[in-house]
Amino acid sequence: MSEQANVTIGDVRRVAELANLELTPEEEPRMQRDLSAILGHISQLNELDTENIPPMAQVGEILGGIVLENGETLRADVVRPSVDRAAVMASAPESDGRFFFKVPKVIER
Numbered sequence: 001m002s003e004q005a006n007v008t009i010g011d012v013r014r015v016a017e018l019a020n021l022e023l024t025p026e027e028e029p030r031m032q033r034d035l036s037a038i039l040g041h042i043s044q045l046n047e048l049d050t051e052n053i054p055p056m057a058q059v060g061e062i063l064g065g066i067v068l069e070n071g072e073t074l075r076a077d078v079v080r081p082s083v084d085r086a087a088v089m090a091s092a093p094e095s096d097g098r099f100f101f102k103v104p105k106v107i108e109r
Contacts, residue, residue, distance in 0.1 A: 007035045020107070 012031045016023045023031060089095045094102040 007032050007039065011035070 009028055012028050089097050092101045
């Protein structure tokens with residue numbers, strides 16, 4: 001494997017904060033080793049010569065016009081009328097009537 005990525009405990013704490021995870025002091029060194037190993041493997045992959053490897057196909061290109069196993073075909077992606085905005089906003093417990101719904105906070109920090 002190429003040079004080992006140096007992940008610090010500070011890096012681990014920052015990643016945990018961004019992911020909204022609470023790591024115990026005992027878990028931090030294990031996470032540091034795991035993240036370093038992952039980055040080391042990615043570094044190893046980056047050493048591969050991919051010069052003559054064609055890009056992967058996109059899902060849309062693969063599925064366009066294809067008949068599915070049960071005989072169905074995918075419908076064309078066209079603009080169609082949507083749900084009436086006024087009706088949706090009227091059913092909201094709290095809204096500005098045009099653009100947003102007010103919902104209860106579900107993530108605590």
